[in-house]
Amino acid sequence: LSGDDTSQSGDIGCCGSILMFLSFILVLVTFPISLFFCIKVVQEYERAVIFRVGRLLSGGSKGPGIFFVLPCIEGYTKVDLRTVSFDVPPQEILTSDSVTVSVDAVVYYRVCNPTISVANVENAHHATRLLAQTTLRNILGTKSMSEILTDRESISKAMQSMLDEATIHWGIKVERVEIKDVRLPKQLQRAMAAEAEASREARAKVLAAEGEHNASKALKEAADIIHTSPAALQLRYLQTLNQIASEKNSTIVFPLPVDFLSSFMK
Known part of the structure; x- marks a missing residue:
């Protein structure tokens, strides 16, 4: 939905004008009972996207507060503007150095344009969740295991940028992405533990040798x-x-x- 389509969405044509006139007559005839069906309320954190005879009303979404809906020819959809968080299910990913890891993340987003989120995509929330899963797999597939373990912040920022660029056309603003957990195979964990232990022992021997060397110098001077x-x-x-x-x-x-x-x- 472009800006021009939104500005011209209020043009409902001749038949729409006739239906609108009849709807007003119906409201007046059934007054004040019709008020219970025509007056709607949305909360501070909600907006209402109104369709008149299948077309979006010009002026964008309505709310917060009270708004008026004509019976029979107008319908509306409530959109929640609060920040939504969801967990990306664990993804089995093959890194660039041929190591299989399981990674999950958490994504925070909100609806920034209610009209676009209703008119441009069938289900903006579901589409954002699926896109987050595929983006996580695509980004981590180009990284090595050591980069995934040490550069989580840069990976999160790259994922947020890619998601935000894609979801802005759906009226969604991705606020934050965090890598939640990285699970390694058991055999790889044991191998990494053995490697770390050997590295610590090597450093300890080097430090002990340096201490003996310094002590011998001090004893010679004494x-x-x-x-x-x-x-x-x-x-x-x-x-x-x-x-x-x-x-x-x-x-x-x-x-x-x-x-x-x-x-x-x-």
Whole structure:
């Protein structure tokens, strides 16, 4: 339905005008009982798309509030403008690196143009749900398994853009798409767990080797300092004795260095 068709939809022709006149006569004859059938109310979050003799009324949808419907020649369809969310059923997808994964998502959308959503598509909600399933399969089929696991945000944005571009002609606005869950085969999960464990062990060994290397450098520097100053070795003996003396439940035999007695022998 284009803009020109909407503006000209109020032209009902000669026969339509006659039927409209007779409908007014019927309302007047049956007044005030006819008010119960002619006056309609839609809520704040609803709009009414009115058809007169099969043609859309000019001016777009009606509401919220009270509107008037002529008997016999006019009919209307209520459209809910609130945001709707639905779960995309799990889809079995073959990724670009030949891995089968099961992915499901959740889509949030709303009706942005009630007139188009009624006139251009038979069931806008059902069409949007089916399109979301096929779009999810098409997008994830071009991704690798690692991209699906790590780049969920970019995949969600790409899916939202594609859905919004297609559903705008149905009067639907896709507000948000989220990848809900990614299920991997059991064998692949065990393989990935083994790979992660091996990678952690390799990193631990590398860190331990780096620690030993740094410790050996520090010990060499300490040995060079003690070698240049013999008194430093005596202080290190006393410091070690102080550390051992903190444990009072043991007997300590500490060798007295000969260098320490040399001064008394003189």
